[in-house]
Amino acid sequence: MIGRESNLRKEAAVNLSEVAASTQLRKIRQQGYVYVELRRVGRRISFFCILCLTPCYSETVLFVHLGGNLHKRRLAGAKATLFGATPWPFDDGVLFFDTSTETDMLMHDAPGLGRNCSCGASSRSSCSVADEVTTCNWADNSLIIPGVLLKQGVSGLAVQPLGVGQIAYRVQENKESRGKIITRIWCAWLGQEGSNLSDELNVPVTSQYAIVNFPYAYGLGRKPAPGDEDLPMQPMLPRKDVATLLNRRTGNLACSSRNTTGAFHPFHASCLIHWILICELEMLADQKQSTETTEDAREDQRLENRISSVFCPECQGTGISIQGEELEKPTVPLSEMLRYKLKTIEATEAWMKNPEMLKKCSTGLHFPSDCTENSEENVVPLKLLHFFRAHEQRQA
Ligand SMILES: [Zn+2]
Ligand SMILES: [Zn+2]
Ligand SMILES: [Zn+2]
Numbered sequence: 001m002i003g004r005e006s007n008l009r010k011e012a013a014v015n016l017s018e019v020a021a022s023t024q025l026r027k028i029r030q031q032g033y034v035y036v037e038l039r040r041v042g043r044r045i046s047f048f049c050i051l052c053l054t055p056c057y058s059e060t061v062l063f064v065h066l067g068g069n070l071h072k073r074r075l076a077g078a079k080a081t082l083f084g085a086t087p088w089p090f091d092d093g094v095l096f097f098d099t100s101t102e103t104d105m106l107m108h109d110a111p112g113l114g115r116n117c118s119c120g121a122s123s124r125s126s127c128s129v130a131d132e133v134t135t136c137n138w139a140d141n142s143l144i145i146p147g148v149l150l151k152q153g154v155s156g157l158a159v160q161p162l163g164v165g166q167i168a169y170r171v172q173e174n175k176e177s178r179g180k181i182i183t184r185i186w187c188a189w190l191g192q193e194g195s196n197l198s199d200e201l202n203v204p205v206t207s208q209y210a211i212v213n214f215p216y217a218y219g220l221g222r223k224p225a226p227g228d229e230d231l232p233m234q235p236m237l238p239r240k241d242v243a244t245l246l247n248r249r250t251g252n253l254a255c256s257s258r259n260t261t262g263a264f265h266p267f268h269a270s271c272l273i274h275w276i277l278i279c280e281l282e283m284l285a286d287q288k289q290s291t292e293t294t295e296d297a298r299e300d301q302r303l304e305n306r307i308s309s310v311f312c313p314e315c316q317g318t319g320i321s322i323q324g325e326e327l328e329k330p331t332v333p334l335s336e337m338l339r340y341k342l343k344t345i346e347a348t349e350a351w352m353k354n355p356e357m358l359k360k361c362s363t364g365l366h367f368p369s370d371c372t373e374n375s376e377e378n379v380v381p382l383k384l385l386h387f388f389r390a391h392e393q394r395q396a
Pocket of ligand 2: 254255258264265313314315316317
């Protein structure tokens with residue numbers, strides 16, 4: 001009994017410090033530091049700067065961090081990309097944050113829920129919604145995604161449109177050699193009205209893929225996968241936003257062509273956007289090179305493993321409707337996948353240091369180029385990217 005009492009006392013002490021930390025955090029956020037939140041590391045509570053992914057174990061340490069050079073650099077990048085009139089509606093804990101100052105909830109680091117963006121599960125849906133996804137007036141409807149593994153089993157997942165992003169890139173063309181280099185590619189958040197702007201924006205294409213966003217506590221279609229191996233990344237935290245890929249043409253989640261159980265891979269919303277951007281970039285490079293080197297057979301060979309579609313960065317599913325039990329096969333070797341992921345991480349870092357200056361909030365990739373002489377730069381709109389959010393679970 002004595003042990004129990006002392007445990008209770010310890011717990012009370014922990015709760016007290018949580019209350020104190022919440023009060024401190026509220027004040028800190030009122031001062032404009034909306035990208036600071038609370039996280040628990042073991043039994044300790046820490047302030048956490050989402051811009052720098054830095055834990056600070058006291059208010060003093062936090063303010064030293066906020067006054068430091070690293071933070072100032074990241075803040076400058078964030079001001080240019082994340083602090084617009086229409087902020088990204090996500091809070092994924094690695095790039096996007098909740099700009100409302102109301103949030104003072106304690107975030108619990110949850111070991112065992114997946115250390116990073118990757119997931120080892122795999123499965124698939126048996127039916128497809130077919131083309132109505134792209135042809136229906138989806139803005140007025142919930143879209144039902146069939147055969148998704150949720151908390152209570154496999155069922156239809158209702159998602160509502162959240163808004164639209166515009167993918168565009170900056171290209172540098174050498175006036176003499178006509179060689180082209182893409183120096184930046186990004187997604188700008190247009191918000192809910194974005195889909196009405198496509199004519200005005202002169203964006204000819206809508207991406208075949210969309211992003212579906214969830215709160216992580218949502219009972220995601222993720223089976224525990226011990227032994228996941230991937231790049232060291234940030235964990236996905238309960239209540240934070242995670243995202244998965246939807247194939248708008250078939251109405252299936254991308255992972256559904258790689259498994260038959262309805263399981264799918266969740267990622268940080270920002271990581272998934274960056275992955276889509278790298279896929280688009282590779283597809284652009286592929287087009288460019290294949291027109292330049294059509295007669296070079298060796299070159300064709302070299303390009304064999306290039307990315308030809310957006311796909312799940314974990315299982316490489318595209319969400320095509322599969323025939324019977326014959327699952328889609330991955331086409332990109334794991335070593336190549338690792339190379340693309342590293343390239344994405346580097347380019348995201350470079351973007352935060354030197355982002356495209358846009359009126360809208362954005363996130364993107366930057367590939368610094370040294371040959372700026374004798375070249376001409378253009379910004380090219382590429383695609384609209386639709387975003388959905390799953391609010392509650394319904395039967396199809
Ligand atoms: Zn910071
Ligand atoms: Zn997947
Ligand atoms: Zn991630």
